[in-house]
Amino acid sequence: MTISTQLFEGKLIRLGPIDHDKDPDVISKWTHDPEYLRMLSLEPARPLSPAQVKKKLEKIEKAVEEEKNTFYFTIRRQSVESEENDRLVGFARFYWIEWNHGVGRLQLGIGDPRDRGLGYGTETLSMLLRYGFEELNLFAVRASIQEYNSIAMKLFTQFGFIEEARQREAILRDGRRWDLLHVGILRNEWEART
Amino acid sequence: MNLDLLSGQIVRLTAEDPKVLAKSFSGWGRDSEYNRLLDSYPSVLFSEKVNEKWLDDSLLNERNDNFLFGIRLLSDDRLVGAIGLGGIDWNNRSSYVGIGIGEQVDWGKGYGTDAMRLVLGYAFRELNLHRISLNVFEYNPRAVASYLKAGFMEEGRERGYLNRAGRRWDVIYMGILRTEWENNLQRK
Amino acid sequence: MNAALFTGKQVRLTAENPQVMGEAFSRWDRDSEFFRLLDNDPQALYSRKKITDWLEKDIEKTENDSFFFSIRTLDQDQLIGFIAIWDIQWSHGSSWVSIGLGEREFWGKGFGTDAMRLILNYAFNELNLYRVTLFVFGYNERAIRSYQKAGFQIEGRFRQGIQRGGKRWDVILMGVLRSDWEAEI
Numbered sequence: 108m109t110i111s112t113q114l115f116e117g118k119l120i121r122l123g124p125i126d127h128d129k130d131p132d133v134i135s136k137w138t139h140d141p142e143y144l145r146m147l148s149l150e151p152a153r154p155l156s157p158a159q160v161k162k163k164l165e166k167i168e169k170a171v172e173e174e175k176n177t178f179y180f181t182i183r184r185q186s187v188e189s190e191e192n193d194r195l196v197g198f199a200r201f202y203w204i205e206w207n208h209g210v211g212r213l214q215l216g217i218g219d220p221r222d223r224g225l226g227y228g229t230e231t232l233s234m235l236l237r238y239g240f241e242e243l244n245l246f247a248v249r250a251s252i253q254e255y256n257s258i259a260m261k262l263f264t265q266f267g268f269i270e271e272a273r274q275r276e277a278i279l280r281d282g283r284r285w286d287l288l289h290v291g292i293l294r295n296e297w298e299a300r301t
Numbered sequence: 302m303n304l305d306l307l308s309g310q311i312v313r314l315t316a317e318d319p320k321v322l323a324k325s326f327s328g329w330g331r332d333s334e335y336n337r338l339l340d341s342y343p344s345v346l347f348s349e350k351v352n353e354k355w356l357d358d359s360l361l362n363e364r365n366d367n368f369l370f371g372i373r374l375l376s377d378d379r380l381v382g383a384i385g386l387g388g389i390d391w392n393n394r395s396s397y398v399g400i401g402i403g404e405q406v407d408w409g410k411g412y413g414t415d416a417m418r419l420v421l422g423y424a425f426r427e428l429n430l431h432r433i434s435l436n437v438f439e440y441n442p443r444a445v446a447s448y449l450k451a452g453f454m455e456e457g458r459e460r461g462y463l464n465r466a467g468r469r470w471d472v473i474y475m476g477i478l479r480t481e482w483e484n485n486l487q488r489k
Numbered sequence: 490m491n492a493a494l495f496t497g498k499q500v501r502l503t504a505e506n507p508q509v510m511g512e513a514f515s516r517w518d519r520d521s522e523f524f525r526l527l528d529n530d531p532q533a534l535y536s537r538k539k540i541t542d543w544l545e546k547d548i549e550k551t552e553n554d555s556f557f558f559s560i561r562t563l564d565q566d567q568l569i570g571f572i573a574i575w576d577i578q579w580s581h582g583s584s585w586v587s588i589g590l591g592e593r594e595f596w597g598k599g600f601g602t603d604a605m606r607l608i609l610n611y612a613f614n615e616l617n618l619y620r621v622t623l624f625v626f627g628y629n630e631r632a633i634r635s636y637q638k639a640g641f642q643i644e645g646r647f648r649q650g651i652q653r654g655g656k657r658w659d660v661i662l663m664g665v666l667r668s669d670w671e672a673e674i
Contacts, residue, residue, distance in 0.1 A: 135504070138504070139495060139501075139503060139504070140495075141493070141494035141495055141615075149390055149392075149393055150390075150392070150553075151392045151556065151611075151615050151616050152494055152495075152615055153504075153556060154495060154502065154503055154504040154558070155504050156503075156504040156505050156506045156507075156509075157506055158506045158507055158545075158548060159504060159548055162548050162549075205341055205342070207341075207342075207343045207464065208341060208462060208463050208464045208465075209464060210459075210462055246461065246464070246469075247459070247460070247461065247462065249459060270457070271457050271458060271459050271460060272456050272457025272458065272459060272474035273456055273457055273474075274395075274432075274434055274456055274474065274476050275432070275456060275476055275478065276431065276432055276478055277390075277393060277395050277432060277434070277476075278393050278395075279392065279393045279394060279431065279617045280614065280615065280617075281614045282613075282614060284431075289457065289459065289474070291459060291460065293460065293461065364551055364552060364553050365552075365553075365554070365579075366553070389579075391553065391577075391579035392579075392615065392616045392617050393617070394617065427580065428579075428580045429580050429581070429582070
């Protein structure tokens with residue numbers, strides 16, 4: 108990578124800022140899909156109205172500005188078709204960055220099931236890792252994955268993340284217990300693969 | 302029903318005025334070794350005022366997802382530390398626990414182990430939680446031993462997480478399930 | 490993993506903007522019958538603005554002991570009512586539930602029962618509660634039947650707890666345990 112490399116432009120998607128006018132309606136729809144919510148979070152799945160999403164996005168941007176240990180991106184389509192270009196398909200973030208240790212966590216989600224399995228997540232994770240190691244200069248990047256989230260497990264394993272810790276029975280859903288896994292990749296491991 | 306939830310063998314758990322805790326935290330926080338054993342955040346010196354505000358905000362928040370107790374000796378009622386349940390994930394019945402014994406002269410005397418025993422009882426029998434998690438630093442073997450004694454199991458390590466004193470150290474994940482805790486009680 | 494948390498057979502659960510619910514509530518609340526079936530407060534007629542303001546303030550709240558949903562029909566996506574889990578006592582795994590269908594044409598057709606089934610699934614499989622409680626007025630026979638169909642049992646009565654239309658009626662307490670609900674499905 109050189110200084111002139113575009114960090115946020117991919118072939119299928121680009122990473123972009125929040126659009127406070129257009130994004131809340133789209134994201135509100137995603138939150139009405141309990142499967143999406145359950146893959147994203149351990150909190151009880153709860154749909155959000157566009158107004159609630161708007162408030163949340165404002166809080167997120169404020170936290171990025173003030174706490175300086177979070178980076179939030181929207182995932183938007185790259186396309187020659189003007190209708191499709193820049194369409195919001197997901198979000199990605201670095202969070203809980205501890206600068207003094209050079210560590211941080213990341214998360215991504217593709218909102219509409221019809222947008223999954225098309226390579227958007229793969230391209231996003233690739234760009235996020237480049238960003239984490241070559242712009243944030245982290246030593247290690249980590250993620251938390253629910254045992255039932257096989258899509259995420261597959262994606263992170265593909266990129267070389269290994270399971271570092273497993274919190275047994277940390278999740279209770281649909282009447283059974285699931286573990287919460289923590290996976291990580293170190294800078295030298297990522298460099299060896301790229 | 303055993304009503305004696307908060308009193309142990311050498312310590313008891315208390316509810317403290319934020320001002321009292323804030324004063325103690327500021328004092329203990331002047332020992333950078335204490336800070337570095339407790340927290341991954343860079344060791345900084347917080348004033349009583351800032352500590353009090355942080356305590357007020359977290360103790361009075363709407364989300365009722367944390368409980369903070371003072372640890373006082375049964376012998377002379379001295380406040381020697383604090384222990385808390387935080388980040389309670391109610392629907393999953395899971396929580397983190399964190400503990401600190403403030404003065405170095407009070408380390409290694411069993412105060413922490415006794416306090417942890419009480420908090421686990423509180424978590425499993427009063428809050429009806431299913432699992433308690435904690436993170437501990439590789440360079441804190443005294444704490445690791447204490448947690449193992451209390452029944453926690455090691456669940457993995459985030460490799461080289463901490464960068465301190467010129468080298469890297471792991472963060473160790475530990476957890477205990479209600480069923481394990483009940484079995485331990487039965488065996489004793 | 491069962492992902493049909495928000496979608497039933499006739500209805501789905503949604504989150505709506507304050508303006509939308511404010512307009513709906515201000516209209517529904519003017520129907521005395523709707524109001525008296527739902528609420529034991531004397532019926533007051535609040536403006537749409539006031540109701541919308543309340544709902545907007547709700548967005549600021551961060552407490553985690555209640556979950557409010559709006560109800561839309563699957564067929565035409567019509568907004569017909571609300572259902573809420575509230576006052577959750579987490580350490581005991583216990584909560585209250587309330588439901589109201591504001592659009593009369595949807596009464597007595599199974600929409601309420603479908604919504605209640607959804608919310609009980611949510612309570613037992615997502616919030617992992619142990620029991621859900623509600624109270625219903627003695628004169629609301631339609632609701633009592635619907636709740637029984639959804640698995641609730643009558644557990645007690647506040648005798649003659651409500652006075653309306655020149656008569657006294659009981660306020661009936663109903664509850665459903667997770668084990669009742671599991672036996673039901």
